[in-house]
Amino acid sequence: MRQFIKEFAKICAETLPTIEPIYEFGSFRPQGQEILADMRSFFPNKKYIGTDMREGLGVDVILNLHNIDLPSESVGTTLILETLEHVEFPGKAVEEAYRILKPNGILIISSAMNYPIHNHPSDYWRFTPEAFKSLLRMFSFSIVESLGENDFPHSVVGVGFKNSISENTKNEFLKKISVWKTYWDNPPKSRWKKSAKLFIPPIVLDIYHKFVKIKY
Numbered sequence: 242m243r244q245f246i247k248e249f250a251k252i253c254a255e256t257l258p259t260i261e262p263i264y265e266f267g268s269f270r271p272q273g274q275e276i277l278a279d280m281r282s283f284f285p286n287k288k289y290i291g292t293d294m295r296e297g298l299g300v301d302v303i304l305n306l307h308n309i310d311l312p313s314e315s316v317g318t319t320l321i322l323e324t325l326e327h328v329e330f331p332g333k334a335v336e337e338a339y340r341i342l343k344p345n346g347i348l349i350i351s352s353a354m355n356y357p358i359h360n361h362p363s364d365y366w367r368f369t370p371e372a373f374k375s376l377l378r379m380f381s382f383s384i385v386e387s388l389g390e391n392d393f394p395h396s397v398v399g400v401g402f403k404n405s406i407s408e409n410t411k412n413e414f415l416k417k418i419s420v421w422k423t424y425w426d427n428p429p430k431s432r433w434k435k436s437a438k439l440f441i442p443p444i445v446l447d448i449y450h451k452f453v454k455i456k457y
Contacts, residue, residue: 247277266432267323306333306338317346331366331368339379350398370397373385386422388426
C-alpha cells in the first residue's frame, strides 16, 4: 500500500455514499504495512470484511476474486486496492465484483502502471487509465484518475457506481480528488528532487545518494 492510495481511499470513505457490508479484496497486511495498509478505520461502525487468497493480518475470509463465493447483490461497497495487477484475470474479477454489489453499490479500485514488478505472489498486469475505464464500463458511470506524467502515469484509480449519486456528492468528490491529484502529482519531496537536479552537480548527488538513504 502506498500513502497516496490510502489518501484516495480516505476521500472515498468520507465523501461517497458507501453502504454495508464493505468487502475489501486483497486485505492482507504484510510485515511493515500493518498500519499503512489498514483501511478499516475509514469505515467506523460499518460491517467490514477483509478478504484475500491467504490467511494473515487483516483477513477475515478467504475468497477468490475470479469466483467470489457470495450471493449476487449482497455487498454494499467493494474495495480492490493495489491488487488487480496481481489478479490473473482482472476482467473476470471486476465482473464478479459487479455481480455481488447491491443495486446502489460502489466499487473502488487502484493499481500501478509505471512501477517495478512486485510478486505477491505474482504480478501480471499494468493498467492505463483507458484500461480502468474499460474494466468499469459495465457500471452506470465511473470516475478514473491517474497520478504522475500524463503519458506515463505511475498509478491509476477508479470508482464504479452501479447506480447514480447526487450531483452535490459527485461535485464534492471531484473537488477533493482534484486537490489530491494536484498534491500527489508533484509532492514536496518530488519538487525537491527536481530542483536538486537543476542546481546541484550530478556528481554531488551521486555521492550524497551513496551515503544517505532517501525515501521518495
